[in-house]
Amino acid sequence: MKIHLAPMEGVVDYLVRDQMTAIGGVDHCVTEFVRVVDQPLPRRVFRRLCPELDNHCRTPSNTPVKLQLLGGQAPAMAENAHRAIKAGAQSIDLNFGCPAKTVNKSDGGACLLRTPNRLYDIISAVRKAVPKEIPVSAKIRLGFDNRTGYVECAHACEEGGASELVVHGRSKADGYRPPAYWDCIGEIRQALTINVVANGEIWSLDDYHRCIAESGCTDIMLGRGLLARPDLALQIKAVQRGQDYQLNSWHWALAQLHQYYQTSLPIYPIKYAGNRVKQWLMYLRTAYPEAHHFFETIKKERAPEAIETIFQQQLALAPTDD
Numbered sequence: 001m002k003i004h005l006a007p008m009e010g011v012v013d014y015l016v017r018d019q020m021t022a023i024g025g026v027d028h029c030v031t032e033f034v035r036v037v038d039q040p041l042p043r044r045v046f047r048r049l050c051p052e053l054d055n056h057c058r059t060p061s062n063t064p065v066k067l068q069l070l071g072g073q074a075p076a077m078a079e080n081a082h083r084a085i086k087a088g089a090q091s092i093d094l095n096f097g098c099p100a101k102t103v104n105k106s107d108g109g110a111c112l113l114r115t116p117n118r119l120y121d122i123i124s125a126v127r128k129a130v131p132k133e134i135p136v137s138a139k140i141r142l143g144f145d146n147r148t149g150y151v152e153c154a155h156a157c158e159e160g161g162a163s164e165l166v167v168h169g170r171s172k173a174d175g176y177r178p179p180a181y182w183d184c185i186g187e188i189r190q191a192l193t194i195n196v197v198a199n200g201e202i203w204s205l206d207d208y209h210r211c212i213a214e215s216g217c218t219d220i221m222l223g224r225g226l227l228a229r230p231d232l233a234l235q236i237k238a239v240q241r242g243q244d245y246q247l248n249s250w251h252w253a254l255a256q257l258h259q260y261y262q263t264s265l266p267i268y269p270i271k272y273a274g275n276r277v278k279q280w281l282m283y284l285r286t287a288y289p290e291a292h293h294f295f296e297t298i299k300k301e302r303a304p305e306a307i308e309t310i311f312q313q314q315l316a317l318a319p320t321d322d
Helices: 014-023 043-049 051-055 074-087 101-105 109-114 116-129 150-160 182-191 205-215 224-228 232-240 250-264 275-284 289-298 304-317
Strands: 003-005 028-030 065-070 092-096 136-140 164-168 195-199 219-222
Touching (some): 116 150, 182 195, 182 205, 219 232
Parallel strands (some): 003 028, 065 092
16 A cells, blocks of 8 residues: 655645655655646746655655646646656646635636536646656545535546546535545545545544545545654554554654754744744644643744754653653
């Protein structure tokens, strides 16, 4: 089975991909979407969201990365997919699942689920524009205004030439509210011949077991659940091998967060030094009660020196017997 790291706009950048794949358990990553309108994009636009282009589209730990495109016009999507491959992309993913209002109002993401023929047209155009050995995959939700028409949309993706389909088990209208409707993903899996990847609301090992039981899928995509438990993919893989695995402690998670902070510090303006750390803590505190206290301690700090001091204090207080 394969575990994919979900693309999360403004959250899972290349630094997070690097860190998560270094921890282990993740087999594939997908970039944040490259917004395609009606003009050819230069290589720097692709590279900004996918620096891994310089490393044959692999993270430093050698995990492959798909470059994701989002847009509603088949010719422009095809042209920019072609340009992305010339820039070094090894595979293309097409986003038909983003629920953001600004994206949907601009003819992108989940709004295209209302017209399955447009999914077909876009995927077919992209498929024809890139070499046959380049995989083209897609991601959808279970509909736009409600959970209807998703099997038709899935068929359109397969018939258009997608080699794999990721399905987020909610409609656009559902947003990110639980539950995820894994049984609906199962309907899609039974209707298609290509591989279907289940995504949505997998926060724990129990969630994983229920997801694969209800969806019938072998492969999964983890997003917020992996940010909350950075070694969840390792636990799932260990159980698949018949091995015991105890999730790591808060001290380990704090050390991971500190490593990310140190790595990201030179990348962002000083005044935003702790923003990504605070953002990640919002996910971590769903799994670690200690993360809430750490967030309250750090949330008003902006100076890197102050943030580093708090990290060192907390790391010194945490148990060291992981």
